[in-house]
Amino acid sequence: MNEEILKRIGKDFATINLNPGRKVYGEKLNKKGSKECRLWDPYRSKLSAALRNGLKEFPFKKDSKVLYLGAGNGTTVSHISDMCTDGMIFGVEFSPRAMTDFYQMALTRKNVAPILESANHTDAYKDIIPEKVDIIYEDVAQKAQVDILKKNADAFLKKGGYVFLMIKARSIDVTRSPQKIFNEVANHMYTHFKVIERIDLEPYEKDHMCLVGKYEL
Ligand SMILES: C[S@@+](CC[C@H](N)C(=O)[O-])C[C@H]1O[C@@H](n2cnc3c(N)ncnc32)[C@H](O)[C@@H]1O
Structure with a gap:
């Protein structure tokens, strides 16, 4: 765990608020030394749920560039933005409703670029992403997620x-058992990535799994 960017407050994880005094989704704010931290709610963010369940691979750094597919209202993006202060988060979201909140949040942060587009249409946003990114985070809840x-x-x-x-x-x-589905998705993922970690997100998210992979093939 990189304690410079990711904090522990009791059993909670927290990030240092890039906008002191300002909340994004009603999360609790807490002083840690001279810094204000935003508690990272594992019931609202699957990355926080994965951390609470023992996620070991955590490659986020201050200068990481991240492509985030399925940004939603920007809840998880905001915590990644707190951590990657010298990097950039490109957030792709195709729902105009979700984008309204996400866009408002992005206006307050220099390291977040919201992109209103489908994650299927890479050509549509290739000119917005000037160089290769370090991490892709995908949370689109779609059947074709591995292909995307x-x-x-x-x-x-x-x-x-x-x-x-x-x-x-x-x-x-x-209709099918979640474990069988997770195995199938992991096998599909193996054909393109080296899968290095698998974390069940219960009890924070029912029937959800986090897979971490490396792009080495
Ligand atoms: C579970 S929500 C994301 C929550 C968000 N990742 C968070 O943790 O704060 C899934 C989001 O993916 C978006 N989505 C689904 N398919 C998409 C696609 N093909 N391209 C872009 N966004 C997509 C949905 O509109 C929805 O907002």
Whole structure:
């Protein structure tokens, strides 16, 4: 754990607030020394849930460049923005409703670039991302998620870069066992990435799994 950017407050994880005094999604603020921290709610962010469940691979650094697919309202992006203060987070989101909140949050942070587009359409945002990124984080809750991840990795990820894939079993098949679905997705992911960690997100997210991989093949 990189304690310079990721803090521990009791059993909670927290990031140093880039905008002291300002909350993004109603999270608690807490002073730690001279810094103000934003508690990272594991029920609102799958990356925080993965950390609470023992995630070991955490390649985020101050200067990381991150492509985030499925930014939603920007809850998780805001914590990554707190950590990657000298880097950049490109957040792709295709829902205009979610983008409204995400855009408002991005206006207050210099290291967040919101992109209103489908993560399937890499050509549409290739001119906005000037150089290869270190990490791709995907949370789109779609059946074709591994194909979307592969397409974006081929276009934007450095060799040796990391991928984080958040899988929601019910958006793939509501009738089948989540464990079987997770195994299938992991096997599919193995064909394009070296899968290095797998974290179940219960009890924070039911039937969700976090897969971490490296782009080395
Ligand atoms: C589970 S929510 C994301 C929550 C967010 N990652 C967070 O932790 O704060 C999934 C989001 O992915 C978006 N999404 C789904 N398919 C997409 C696609 N093909 N391109 C861009 N966004 C997509 C949805 O509109 C939704 O906002």
